[in-house]
Amino acid sequence: MLSISNLSVSVGDKPILKGLSLDVPSGEVHAVMGPNGAGKSTLGYTLAGRPGYEVTGGTAAMLGEDLLALEPEERAARGLFLSFQYPLEIPGVPALTFLRTALNAQRRARGEAEATAPEFLKLVRAKAAELRIDMEMLKRPLNVGFSGGEKKRMEVLQMAVLAPRLLILDETDSGLDIDALKIVADGVNALRSPDRAMVVITHYQRLLDYIRPDRVHVLAGGRIAASGGPELALELEAGGYDRYGAAA
């Protein structure tokens, strides 16, 4: 699904990623863990195409297609979804309008028929109920005045409605209490399927108790410093990141 090879990325002339390689096959969930400043968010932003994140070397492909040559909206239409660590507040745009605009833009880009209003509402109602999101909340401007937990649930609702193939979750657990974390994790787990892949970026092992990874990678010094099975996350929890030379 996702194949990254020797990727180097600079932000404002400062090298952040320095030859990162990572393969995530369809059907798998991979965790990327690492200390603050290791480049975890940069990885997510680069894959999603944030302006200002300059790729200075390497490749990144989704299902064999060069991601780096595509605009952010084209990546989304092909099935890439980045869940933001800090979801943006969009004043003046009701969440429902935002969702429908995004869904139909993606469908148009893929040459599919747009969702009609009843189809769309039926879809959103079902997904919102699973995430315990009140439909009234979706009439309010997206994320404006929402709590941290509500914002993260909105991210998961977007995933559920847009049904991406490759999900990148950037610190999805930050700012969540344990109840909200369970709701969010259930929502994410419901999306696990043989034709999807997920990259779960996290600083702490906690999230991985709820979203069980198939593989765990340590991102330190701008590259993958170690990879292993789920047990690696527990070792990190016990031993910390020091041995990977956080400031490399």
Place this chain on the structure above:
Amino acid sequence: MTPARLDITQPETWPNRRVEDWRWTDVARVLREAPPPSPQASVEPGGPFAGLGGDELAVVNGRAPADARIIADGPGQVARLRFVSATDGTGHQARIIIEVKPGADLLLLESQEGAAAGYVANHILDIDVGAGGRLTRIVLAADAADALAFTRADVTMGGHAAFAQTVLTTGAKLQRIETRVSHPGKGASVRLDGLYLLSGERHADATSEVDHTGLDGQTSQLTKGVVRERGRGVFQGRIIVREGADGTDARMGHHALILGDRGEVDAKPELEIYADDVACAHGNTVGALDEMALFYLRSRGVPEAEARALLTEAFLGEALDRIEREDVREVCRAWLAERLSSPPPSSGAERGRGTTRRVVEGAAQSAAPDLAPSTASRSPSPAGGGGEER
């Protein structure tokens, strides 16, 4: 106290940039001689508010019926006031009296309709809202790109009266929409909102003054602007709280986006407070679209142009949220959406009229004025600021 009114037939009344209140809207620079008077003309009933009912008063080329005034003497009244400029290269002016009797309620739906090129229009409204009366004034200003258009409303109010105004404009070669309110306090309330959306080399000046003279008056003001290409937005808002006008609550906000690299916004929010125990605040920002919000929308699959349009519409739309009647709000939203998706012609030259040059000469180059209290141009980084006094 109120400054002299502009008269397009009297060159000595044409302000230039040395007149403080007109420093950014230099009439004398573009109006060199009195324009030939507009002839009599007529229009079919209609206008942008036609679907909302009410009686229509059409002032075409400055000509209104001799006894033209709008008087509301009961609840739930609606009037459509249309100012239509119908003849190229000519000038006209008109004065209309609006009277809301004590306890009465009027929805005034006003349109400035530019149906010609290179005209000069000057419209004056004398408005009185009696005690306990309510006036909601909505203005849709669609002037020609090469027109000079001036509108001024002088408003007096009784105790517990309410005056709510929302102005939407796309500007003109030089346009000013001015509102002066004499606020009696005494539980009366004023809401002055507006938005401008400027393309090409269009200029829009939203100037207002609210003069609080009595106890416990309320004023709330929100203006939002978007400037594209070489447009120029001017916001001058002054709130005066006279000695003795204790308990006044006045808020003023002006927020603009500069979306082109050659646009300009000049803003001068002023609070003059001579009373105690008042709550007054103003905020003023000029910036660019939030790039992170733009990326967020794109990362969800919304193409860049559509994402920009959505964010721009949402930004401006905030000024429309405060219109109470839903059907009126929807007309305003549709008016805005139409103009966001298809910018008006950026130059009067596109109309191919030759007569305009005689009246209006000299392209308004956007030379940045000196010593502007809050001027942002060409470098759309967040600027300006806010203040609060208590």
